[in-house]
Amino acid sequence: MTQLANDGTGLTGDTRAEEFSVDDAEPSNHVQLFSNFSGSGTLSAELYVEYVDRRWSEMWFYVQRAHKILCATASTVPANHLDLRADAMTFFILCSHLYDWVKADLAVEDLVKDLRTEIAKSPALRICLEAANTSKHAGRDDGKLDVQIRKVSFRPNDRTRTMETKVEYIENGVPQSWDVLDLADKCLAWWKNYLKDNGLAE
Structure with a gap:
């Protein structure tokens, strides 16, 4: 066999x-x-x-897989800052693609009419989409959020994570940042809840 x-x-x-x-x-x-x-x-x-x-569930699988890889990379020994940065951006980009895949799927068309409105209510999804757009355009025009990973910190004495990094941006003139793993966790949780609430996933 x-x-x-x-x-x-x-x-x-x-x-x-x-x-x-x-x-x-x-x-x-x-x-x-x-x-x-x-x-x-x-x-x-x-x-x-x-x-x-090709259905939305294909991209959903990619998003979940990218999240697992990102979490694993953050605790890899030896630590590799390039891998962490790349895996974080891969997750954000795929997570942003999921919106388009769900929206374009005719089988769930009636369920996603308010998807953009719902996403706008999630601070995590909003920053995720801005990070993906920043990467896509290699920067942002004036008036739009420029969300980037500018620094990776090493945690040699931490048994759970060997590295950490944040997305950084300026909003309303105020510098802000968000831990990448926390942001990714919240994005994944949002999609899980949305798909479950609309009967698309268990």
């Missing part, structure tokens, strides 16, 4: 073609598992997965 490596998506299977739902990562998606056999005397096989459609 040939098995697919279990990479966290819940995908395992043998060489028989079959169609099944992804267990935990993308509950509303379907994928197809194919196998092609060829050869005379020597058997060779190609095993691959084909994604049939």
Whole structure:
């Protein structure tokens, strides 16, 4: 029997073609598992997965995975400040993409009419989106929040975290900052609650 490596998506299977739902990562998606056999005397096989459609749950899986990676990086030994900065920005960018994926998904169109309004009520999501836009445009125009990670601090005596960093910005003339892990936790929690409240996730 040939098995697919279990990479966290819940995908395992043998060489028989079959169609099944992804267990935990993308509950509303379907994928197809194919196998092609060829050869005379020597058997060779190609095993691959084909994604049939793209739904909001795909991006939701990416967001959750990025959060896990960010948390792991913050406690990695030896500490790598470049990894922490990159993983933080990856989370914020994917988290901002989730808004567009949910909004564009026709299957949940009626549920997201007020999504922008709801996001605006969340201080964490607002800063997350501003950080993603700052990264996208390599800065911001006057009058818009320029949210960046400017410094990474090391915590050699901390057993839970080897590094910490904050997003920094100036709002209404006042310098402000937000711990990256705390911000990411709040963003993830907001999306979990929103998806659950709208019947999209358990």
